[in-house]
Amino acid sequence: MTDSTASAPKPSSSVKLVLLGEAAVGKSSLVLRFVNNDFQPNKEPTIGAAFLTQKCQLPSRTIKFEIWDTAGQERFASLAPMYYRNAQSALVVYDMTKPSSLVKAKHWVAELQRQASPGIVIALVGNKLDLCDDDDPEDEAQDGENAEGHEEEAVRKVSTAEAKAYAEEESLLFYETSAKTGHNVSEVFTAIANAIPETSLKGPRTGAGGGTQAAISGGQDTSRVNLNARGADGAAKEGCAC
Amino acid sequence: METLDGTEWDVVIADTGFASSLLALSLSRSGKRILHLDPNEYYGGAEAAFSLAEAETWALRWSESTDGATFSHASVTKPSLSGDSKLLSSRAYSLALAPHLIYARSNNVPALVSSQCHNQLDFQAVGSWFVLNPFDDALTSSSRLIRVPSSREDVFQDASLALKAKRALMKFLRFVASYEEQTETWNDSRDQSFSLFLEQKFGLPAASHEPIMALTMSTTPASSTTTGFALPRIAQHLRSIGIFGPGFGAVLPKWGGLAEIAQVACRAGAVGGGVYVLNKAIKEAAKVEQSDTIALTLDGNERVSTTWLCGSTETTRWTGCTPAVSEEDFTTISRSISIVSSPLSHLFPPTSEGGVTPAGAVVVVPSPDASEPPVHILVHTSDAGECPMDQSVAYASVALPSDTGYPRLERAISDLLLSAEDAQPELLWTLRYQQRTNLSTQALRESGGLINLPALRDDLVLDDSVLDGVRQAWQSITSEEQSVFMKFEAREGGEEEE
Structure with missing residues (x-):
């Protein structure tokens, strides 16, 4: 675990985060990477819902994320409203090899802007960067699984520029990640933690x-x-x- | 979207009201196949919380009186203000249909803790109780609003009390602390007027009854509040003080009252594998002969079957399994939710030095006529997450139908605003509605797989009967030992759900 309970007490706050996005974009994998630093190549779809927590250490405080995974399978469109109620942050995920998943992500962003708490911090995340070798970042293949793994032919279908422009327009945080290699995963959560306004943490x-x-x-x-x-x-x- | 048609369940829960959601929570690790429905497009049923826009839609829906419905006579008023309204955007508000306070000594608290629900909830202190006497030109503002001394220390320090009254009051408070062991003092008066009891047994003059009565939160007229009702209530109040911190004994759930607990309970149900479908009412239910299943027809003519069907009386009343109830089984109350343009800070003195900042206060407005019920007002500050900073929300109720109840509520709220020390607060928005409560459903009823969960009482204290009913339902369904009810390990750490 990441936290060091022995250190001097920093103020600690819980932040509710809801995870949204189309099925199979890697939502649960992102969280699994963040929480356990682990990756399961052929993860079963999340059925129903899941709840996990993880602490994130900032220089001045500790943020404890309470992560609500709605499961993209969400069969009856009834879980999300109860998940984003009072959520301070949302992670909206798309698969950069699948343009339709960005359409769905935009739908979720609109829904959040219409229904969720007015001050909600939304991060748009393009996942599966490992499948797009066009701009593969610095070597992050810590698990060794990624070593020249070209078993899938999928390539980038959503350009960084397109998604980034949309994110800027809607004032969203934006990251491209790989749950498989871990690239940018903890950065997303740290960025969210930093973006939560101080006032919504304190009375x-x-x-x-x-x-x-x-x-x-x-x-x-x-x-x-x-x-x-x-x-x-x-x-x-x-x-x-x- | 998938269809539910042809699916089989162990338990179908018909609504997401407070009791039904607690049942879902209690069953969330039972391994049962659970389908949790709600006829509305929102969670919380009769205990929901709304933004302004949602509340206005809700009011429109319940403006007329519908046969057998819980709510009726609903309307929203927005006094036209000079200049621009101080109302902020619709979602800056989360207004609770059930702003109930929860005493530290209530059975609900251990259940919320042992079920791990409290980790996702925020609770805040209900600090002070007040008696507000109707506006009268002869009285100054400070004497109209009287803070109720709610502990022996308070009484001791209260300079307004005469020594004799102080002594009588102390004697009464000592008695309440162990009233169960002193049945000889009160058993004969159990079903009699509590006022009479105070006067005869403790020599407390009528003038001192109002503050004591306020602590009972009794919705009935002072003249018909019995000793048997009042004593346990006052004891619960006094015994709760100090448990969670100095100077207060009751808490409120942040972000919309019991709606917030219901939603947290439903989330636990979903994490446990329950399937959630909003906007889906049950149209028909019939026992399948020579089996222990119930066949249900849902909106959209989907047919499902289940062993157990649970829900509030309202969402299951069509089934024909519900025993007939007569009109006498119902009480009718008038309620209002008002957004006030001031934090009403005079109602929120600190609970104690360095203690928590209270987010709730109780104001009891007795009727000058002892045969009429009092008005209760729960005031929540913006800390409760229901309104923006520098505003407050006042939840008022009185056990009268709308024609006589609404004028009482209006008067009480306007007197409350007159008591404010700061610049005259304005009413920004008010929702009024009439609510019918079925008193006969305070206990759980069960027949052939159908379970009616108990309704909340008509007062503003979350009492123990709801959770008791949920426990019985849970026990019928799981046949587990009572001792494991709502006892769950934390679902935390980095474990993925199975």
Whole structure:
């Protein structure tokens, strides 16, 4: 795990992130790479939904991502609304070898802009960079799996310029990633963490310092009550042992 | 989009209201095949939370009275303001149909914690209770709004109380702390007026009853609030104080009241493999003869079968399995949701030095006529995530039908605004509606695979009966031991779902 619990306490905040995009663009793989630094070449489609968490260390604070994976299979279009409700960030993924997936991504961006929290941070991510050797970046093949792996003939169908122009127009963060090699994956999450406005992490009134840490989680949002403050079974302190 | 036609389920849940969603949560690791539907295009059913635009659509839908419907007489008013309205964009608001407060001593709290739900929820303190006396020219503003002393320390420090009254009040508070062991004091008065009890047993003058009554959150008129109802309520209030921090005992879920808990519960259901379909009502249900399955016909004529069918009375009433209910089983309440152009900061004194900043306050407006019910107002600050900064949301209710209830609500809200110390606050937007609550469904009912989950009571305190009903339903379905109800390991760390 990435966090170093021993270091001096930095303010820590939870950020809800919803993962959206067409089926098979690699949403779950991106998260698996971010959370476990792992990749499964022939991952089964995610059925239903999944929930994962991962911490992201910034110089000044710790962001704990709560990642809600809606599964592109989403058969009845009913999960997404409950996932993006109150989400502070969204990762909208397309497959750069499949133009239709960018169309779907644009649909999700529009939906988020219409329905989600007004201040939501949206990142547009083109995945499967490893299949596009035209502009292969520096060597990231840490797993060795990627070594000249030309088993698939797919090539880039969505240009960087096109997607980037769209992202700029809509004020989205934009990255091209490879869940397979890990290229740019942690960068996406760090960029999101940095883009979350300070005000949506803290309560509007900053308390008079320290105070009752038992009741105030993290010591920053002075209105937050920790239901574990009663110390039900000792195990529970703020956050989790991950 | 795929079809549901021909699918088989262990459990079909008919709506995503609070109780139904808690059931989905409780079954989320049971391995059962669960189909969770809702006839609406939003989550939360009768406990949903809305943006302004959604609330206005909802009000239009329930403006008329429909036979057997929970809501009716809904309307939105936007007082025309001089200059431009301070209302912000529709989505800057999340207005709760169920802004209930949850006491620390409620059975819901341990369940939210052991089911890991609390990790995805934010709770905030409901700080102070007030009694607001109807506006009267003879009184100054400071004497109309009285903060209720809610602990012995409060009473002790209250300079407005005469020594004798203080002593009587202390005696009463000591009694409440262990009232269960002192049945001889109150058993005979159980079904009698609580006011009478206070006067006769504790020598508390009528003038001191209102603050005590406020702590019961009783929706019934003062004259018909019984000792048997009031004592456990006051005890719960007092015993809850300090559990989550000094100076407060009740919390509210941030971002839209019980709607937020319902959604978190549904998300847990989805992560557990449940299939979620909004905008899908059940049109017919019939027991298949000589089997333990129920055949359902859904919107769009999709047919599915299930062993269990669960839901609120409203979403399952067509099934014919629901026992007949008479009109006396219902209470009718009038409710309003008002957006106020001021943070109403006079209602939110700090809970204690260095303690949490309260996001909720309770204002009780007694009726001058003891045979009429009081108005309860829950005020939420912008910290509760339901309105923009420098505004607040006031949720008012009174146990009267709309014709007599709406004027009471209006009056109470306007008196509340008059009590503000800062520049005169304005009402920016108000939704009013009438709600019918079926009192006979406070317990769970079950017959041949059909389970009616209990409805919320008609007051603004989340009581224990809902979760008790959910536990019974869960037990019928899973045959598990009570002790494992809602006890889940955290789904965290970097584990992919199976």
